Amino acid sequence: MSGTKSIEVKGLSFTYKGEGAVRAVDSLDLDVERGEFIVIMGPSGAGKSTLANSLNGLIPGFIRGKYEGSVLVNGKEARSTPVNRMASEIGLVFQDFEAQLFSTNVNLEIAFGPENFAVDRAEIAARIEKILRTIKLEGFEGRQPATLSGGQKQRLAIGSVLATYPGIICMDEPTTDLDPVGKLGIFNIAKELHEDSEFTLIIIEHETEEALNADRLVIMKEGRIVAQGKPADVLRDVAFTDEVGIMSLQIPKLLSELGACGRDDLPMLPAEGAEFFARKGLFLDRERFREMLDRDEARERGYGDTIVAVDRLSHVYPNGNKAVDDISLVIREREFIAILGHNGSGKTTLVKHLNGLLSPSSGSVTICGKNTAEHSIFEIGKEIGYVFQNPDHQIFADTVFDEVAFSPKIRGCPAEEVSVRVQEALEAVDMAGYEEKDPFSLSKGERQRVAVASVLSARPRIIILDEPTTGLDYKEQKRMMELIKKLNDSGHTIIMITHTMWVVSEYAHRVAAIKDGKVMMDGRTRDVFAREKELYDSFLKTPHIVSLGNMLGGTVLSVEEMKYCTGGLE
Amino acid sequence: MDMFLYVDVESFVHRLDPRTKLLLMFLSFAVGVMFNNILILTAALALVVAYGALGRSLSNLKRIRVVLVMITLFSLVIWSIARPSGNRFLVFSVDGVLYGLMIAVKTNLMIVAGMIFLSTTKIEEIAQGLVKLKIPYRAAFAFSTAIRLVPMIVATSYTIIQAQKSRGLDLDSGNLIEKIRKYVPLMIPTLISVIRGTNIFSMALESKGFGYSDDRSNLLEIRMGGKDYAMMTAGLLILAAAVVLKVDHSIYDAWASIFPWGDFA
Numbered sequence: 001m002s003g004t005k006s007i008e009v010k011g012l013s014f015t016y017k018g019e020g021a022v023r024a025v026d027s028l029d030l031d032v033e034r035g036e037f038i039v040i041m042g043p044s045g046a047g048k049s050t051l052a053n054s055l056n057g058l059i060p061g062f063i064r065g066k067y068e069g070s071v072l073v074n075g076k077e078a079r080s081t082p083v084n085r086m087a088s089e090i091g092l093v094f095q096d097f098e099a100q101l102f103s104t105n106v107n108l109e110i111a112f113g114p115e116n117f118a119v120d121r122a123e124i125a126a127r128i129e130k131i132l133r134t135i136k137l138e139g140f141e142g143r144q145p146a147t148l149s150g151g152q153k154q155r156l157a158i159g160s161v162l163a164t165y166p167g168i169i170c171m172d173e174p175t176t177d178l179d180p181v182g183k184l185g186i187f188n189i190a191k192e193l194h195e196d197s198e199f200t201l202i203i204i205e206h207e208t209e210e211a212l213n214a215d216r217l218v219i220m221k222e223g224r225i226v227a228q229g230k231p232a233d234v235l236r237d238v239a240f241t242d243e244v245g246i247m248s249l250q251i252p253k254l255l256s257e258l259g260a261c262g263r264d265d266l267p268m269l270p271a272e273g274a275e276f277f278a279r280k281g282l283f284l285d286r287e288r289f290r291e292m293l294d295r296d297e298a299r300e301r302g303y304g305d306t307i308v309a310v311d312r313l314s315h316v317y318p319n320g321n322k323a324v325d326d327i328s329l330v331i332r333e334r335e336f337i338a339i340l341g342h343n344g345s346g347k348t349t350l351v352k353h354l355n356g357l358l359s360p361s362s363g364s365v366t367i368c369g370k371n372t373a374e375h376s377i378f379e380i381g382k383e384i385g386y387v388f389q390n391p392d393h394q395i396f397a398d399t400v401f402d403e404v405a406f407s408p409k410i411r412g413c414p415a416e417e418v419s420v421r422v423q424e425a426l427e428a429v430d431m432a433g434y435e436e437k438d439p440f441s442l443s444k445g446e447r448q449r450v451a452v453a454s455v456l457s458a459r460p461r462i463i464i465l466d467e468p469t470t471g472l473d474y475k476e477q478k479r480m481m482e483l484i485k486k487l488n489d490s491g492h493t494i495i496m497i498t499h500t501m502w503v504v505s506e507y508a509h510r511v512a513a514i515k516d517g518k519v520m521m522d523g524r525t526r527d528v529f530a531r532e533k534e535l536y537d538s539f540l541k542t543p544h545i546v547s548l549g550n551m552l553g554g555t556v557l558s559v560e561e562m563k564y565c566t567g568g569l570e
Numbered sequence: 571m572d573m574f575l576y577v578d579v580e581s582f583v584h585r586l587d588p589r590t591k592l593l594l595m596f597l598s599f600a601v602g603v604m605f606n607n608i609l610i611l612t613a614a615l616a617l618v619v620a621y622g623a624l625g626r627s628l629s630n631l632k633r634i635r636v637v638l639v640m641i642t643l644f645s646l647v648i649w650s651i652a653r654p655s656g657n658r659f660l661v662f663s664v665d666g667v668l669y670g671l672m673i674a675v676k677t678n679l680m681i682v683a684g685m686i687f688l689s690t691t692k693i694e695e696i697a698q699g700l701v702k703l704k705i706p707y708r709a710a711f712a713f714s715t716a717i718r719l720v721p722m723i724v725a726t727s728y729t730i731i732q733a734q735k736s737r738g739l740d741l742d743s744g745n746l747i748e749k750i751r752k753y754v755p756l757m758i759p760t761l762i763s764v765i766r767g768t769n770i771f772s773m774a775l776e777s778k779g780f781g782y783s784d785d786r787s788n789l790l791e792i793r794m795g796g797k798d799y800a801m802m803t804a805g806l807l808i809l810a811a812a813v814v815l816k817v818d819h820s821i822y823d824a825w826a827s828i829f830p831w832g833d834f835a
């Protein structure tokens with residue numbers, strides 16, 4: 001580190017136009033040294049994106065509002081410098097990679113920035129070659145961005161920003177929409193960029209486990225910085241991270257809640273945790289572990305009849321791509337199954353067969369005894385509801401009531417029945433009293449819950465959820481999952497697609513991992529998560545607490561379970 | 571799903587300068603507008619299709635074949651009923667069928683010419699070509715962006731249709747007014763997604779230095795070469811021939827008399 005400052009934020013406050021007196025960022029001070037790697041975390045609405053957009057002058061140049069204080073980037077005042085001029089100082093990468101890419105091929109995408117700065121052709125070609133190496137897209141030069149995977153797209157977005165050779169890069173939740181492989185690719189690039197001691201890196205992230213690699217972790221809440229320091233130091237304070245609403249690291253959480261260890265000696269990672277267990281004579285209590293296995297079995301005895309039967313299903317898209325290859329799957333009533341797999345593994349194609357959106361190329365799908373090929377989506381839809389990933393792809397009504405009432409109304413329910421169902425659905429998602437609100441004015445987490453309610457109002461027996469926690473912060477994720485658990489407890493069969501491994505381990509009772517259109521693993525969550533190595537080879541990383549359990553000889557699925565099973569405490 | 575119109579292959583037409591292709595497209599439009607004669611229009615359409623084959627872009631015509639066929643059918647049905655003159659078979663007039671066919675060929679000629687242009691020219695080349703024609707870069711970029719937005723909107727609306735169908739939206743039933751009302755749950759999320767997308771899009775543009783200076787470099791090199799001048803000359807010659815045909819009645823009549831029923835000059 002050369003010691004000079006890359007970024008100096010002094011007394012920054014910003015209020016979005018039309019949002020009254022709520023300061024998105026409130027008298028914020030932040031200095032970033034040249035070459036530093038900082039990670040910013042915090043719940044939704046903490047002002048993280050506002051801060052990011054202030055760094056290159058999008059705020060206040062592009063997004064209007066009341067601005068106070070100053071932001072200096074490499075000595076340039078961000079407020080008064082045009083955004084396009086700032087592009088040679090700082091690069092900004094957004095979460096939504098689809099909207100950031102617009103060129104015909106990869107080369108042209110990378111060339112766009114330097115072209116704007118009138119860099120000559122030979123130099124652009126040289127930069128493209130260098131950047132393709134950094135973002136690991138060699139050999140993709142002529143590909144259309146639309147044909148790349150999510151992770152490749154986001155890497156390309158990073159590359160297109162790097163091409164103007166900024167000394168600083170700021171990524172605003174770059175991995176939120178990515179699968180585990182895609183995420184890993186981004187973290188690897190970050191690591192590589194950080195090796196250049198002159199390069200400053202700022203990443204806004206939700207994944208606590210990844211923050212450990214940073215030089216400094218900054219925690220924001222309600223427009224202010226509430227803590228910062230070495231990641232391990234900040235994350236050791238489990239009571240604090242719980243209170244702020246970011247996910248606590250599981251090993252320190254376990255040990256501090258057990259009262260087994262003073263704050264300053266808390267181990268952070270599974271291996272350190274196992275070592276601590278050995279040193280202190282702690283162990284996994286076999287008898288209590290056995291009790292949990294018995295509980296698993298008792299739950300399974302409570303399952304009903306077969307409700308979803310997929311028999312030797314294959315699906316070939318018109319372009320010849322075989323997305324689902326001879327899959328058979330039986331789901332019984334009241335099961336809670338998570339479908340894992342990368343983008344392009346075929347998991348979305350598979351579930352789209354369950355409500356008849358797609359028809360089998362061969363094989364059959366039977367829902368509640370009805371063959372989907374012989375019944376319309378409308379009819380299958382009475383039995384099975386499908387919550388799409390992005391609530392904004394379905395919300396259209398002026399009020400929450402109308403939104404939730406859409407499904408029963410279109411199915412010809414009388415008005416009274418409709419209001420009973422809306423009431424019931426809104427209560428199920430904890431949103432009673434929101435009937436007259438405009439859905440577009442709600443937060444992402446609330447919109448997601450409205451989307452669930454609008455599926456519940458059709459009273460389906462089975463509910464499919466496609467990545468229900470994506471884009472939500474930890475508290476909202478937890479709330480969404482508690483809601484789904486409640487639905488499952490009340491008799492709904494749940495089929496959930498997700499990339500978030502802690503969500504799977506804590507909530508799903510069964511896991512099916514899909515790879516290249518085939519079911520690679522299928523079984524009880526506990527049994528599948530015991531095969532840690534196999535999962536890891538498919539880039540599916542088990543949560544820390546599961547890894548600890550595996551090291552101690554029994555697969556536990558949550559901090560609570562581990563707490564219950566820890567023996568040898570004084 | 572691949573929604574982009576550009577066909578990424580090497581061909582003679584792909585290597586032409588975008589300005590040449592633009593000129594050839596407008597020449598096809600001109601011929602289409604000038605004549606109301608089935609023979610002449612069909613000949614022009616055949617030329618355009620041959621040009622498309624040279625550009626290895628006919629696969630894209632397959633993708634819009636439904637549109638082309640629908641236009642033809644509509645034109646045939648509507649004109650055969652609406653055309654006042656001539657002998658009638660029930661409500662259909664023979665003259666009207668031919669007129670409808672002529673209009674269909676005319677419309678399809680223009681659509682096919684436009685499609686071949688978009689299939690063989692990268693959007694960056696379109697923008698750059700327009701800049702070389704002295705159109706300001708921002709305007710040229712806006713034009714090429716509009717072309718690019720179409721597939722983005724189609725992809726989004728595809729997802730939205732699936733989401734609403736899953737909730738029970740049934741687009742096939744009901745009368746016309748009910749059907750129109752059923753499109754509200756599709757239109758609103760699509761609009762909002764597009765607005766949100768374009769907002770991020772413009773932020774990303776600015777963040778990459780868009781509009782930093784009027785003097786901009788280009789990775790792609792476009793230059794007029796021998797084949798461009800040859801193609802433009804050929805195109806202009808065909809147009810000149812067309813103008814002669816249009817102006818000189820004796821030649822035109824000689825042509826039209828080959829198939830007098832297909833002429834509506």
